[in-house]
Amino acid sequence: MPAAVPASLRNLLLLLLLITLAGQAFAQQGQTHVVRPGDTLWDISRQYEQSPLHWRQIQKDNAVQVPEHLKPGQVLMLGGNVAIVAELTGSAWLTRGNAAQRPLARGAGVQAGDVLVTEHDAFLSMTLADGSHVVVPSSSALKVLVINGQVVRFELLSGRMESHVEKQNGRHFEIRTKSAELGVRGTHFRVRDEDNVVAVEVIEGKVAVDELAADPRNLLVGVAHGSLLSGSEALQSHQLPAAPERLESAIDGDILVAPQADASGYRLQLARDDGFLQLVHEQRSILPRFTLPDTLAPGFYHLRLTAFDKRQLEGLPSDSTVYVAASASRRSGAESLGDGRYKIRWPGRSGQTFRFELARTAAFSPLLAQDPAFYGTTVTVGPFVVPGKYYWRSTDISTGAADSAAALSFSGSFEVPAP
Structure with missing residues (x-):
């Protein structure tokens, strides 16, 4: 019969087990270490992994080429994590191995094999x-294949990803799609698999494309160029659409874009930072006009606009800042003033001219009132003595706006009660 374990030793072993489990839990949540002067991988391994013997794994996971040359301020991934969720807006999910899908949170660790x-x-x-960054916009799925000291490899399952890749210094940064594999040498580029379009678009640097086929072709895509990765025009380099110009400098609910002659559509993104790593909203429109949702908190945002060409290649971005007003000021509607008069308002900008019309029918015939050149976004009508439904509309007739697809137009109705 084995000898009984002394209580003091049993308690010590239990304490060591709890410390180990706690360290593993912290690491799984995305624990990192910021290098301080004098730090060594040996000491860091002993601090976080309860043994200095795991220093080689930390070196491999963090692509540390010379262990003796850690840089103060350098961030090291721990516990098998190869990336950290730095920013997250909305709901995202992670699947690891055969485990159930679980929600992601800011600061969570990402490991090879994970699906996001x-x-x-x-x-x-x-x-x-x-130090590279990978942005995964809405309605997208991405698998982390490999990240180590020699190779970074992702697989885009659906949707989009945008990468800001640091110079690789002999390492390989690769992204696989269903039809091609992309090799990166330090650049800013997009990869998309959405709406039956698989494409790569290079904002800075170069991307090497190799087909996944029995008789593969290859292509080097340069700055401001893109290529479809599937379809009849696959693996041809095309000039990307120019960065679109935003119209007006102030905003009250709508963003207007200067139309591009050959554009098939436009995309808008809003972010909290100028690197567009903290995205909060995006839209896509076939018209050069976007209406912002009421759910956006008021304040300043960074705005990015892009245009799509006839091939559905997405072009170069134009970035600016924009102020989003409180949601109430972005709505249109009619408010009873209690004396038979009604105050009607709609979104607009300083300097705009509107044509205002009022009628008893939705066809606006005949008109009860018309102001062919109204300056402002608020008008008071009445008093009304005849009960029933009244219809109103306002149309932007500022210089150049009336004949544009982006011209602002608002309409509504209100009910005058019986006395």
Whole structure:
């Protein structure tokens, strides 16, 4: 019969087990270490892994080429994590191995083999050990294949990803789609698999494309160029659409874009930071006009606009800042003033001219009132003595706006009660 374990030793072993489990839990949640002067991988391994012997794994996960040359301020990924969820807006999910899908949170660790999924209007940004950033916009799915000291490899399952890749210094940064594999040498680029379009678009640097086929072709896509990765025009380099110009400098609910002659559509993104890692909203429109939702908190945002060409290649971005007003000021409607008069308002900007019309029918015939050149976004009508439904509309007739697809137009109705 084995000898009984002394209580003091049993308690010590239990304490060590709890410390180990706690360390593993912290690491799984995305624990990192910021290098301080004098730090060594040996000491860091002993601090977080309860043994200095795991220093080589930390070196491999963080692509540390010379263990003796840690840089103060450098961020090291721990516990098998190869990336950290740096920013997250909305709901995103992670699947690891055969475990059930679980929600992601800011600061969570990401490991090789993980699958990340963003829901509609959700945005996720990851930071890798070398300082590269990967942005996964809404309605996208991405698998982390390999991240180590030699190779970074992702697989885009659906949707989009945008990467800001640091110079790789001999390492390989690769992204696989269903039809091609992309090799990156330090650049800013997008990869998309959405709406039956698989494409790569290079904002800065170069991307090497190799087909996944029995007789593969290859292509080097340069700055401001893109290529479809499937279809009849696959693996041809095309100039990307120019960065679109935003019209007006102030905003009250609508963003107007200067129309581009060959554009098939436009995309809008709003972010809290100028690097667009903290995305909060995006839209796509076939018209050069976007209406912002009432759910946006008022304040300043960074605005990014892009245009799509006839091939559905997405062009170069134009970035600016924009102020979003409180949601109440972005709505149109009629308010009773209690004396038979009604105050009607609609979104607009300083300097705009509107044509205002009022009628008893939705066809606006005949008109009860018309102001062909109204300056402002608020008008008071009445008093009314005849009960019933009244219809109103206002149309932007500012210089150049009336004949534009982006011209602002608002309409509504109100009910005058019987006395």
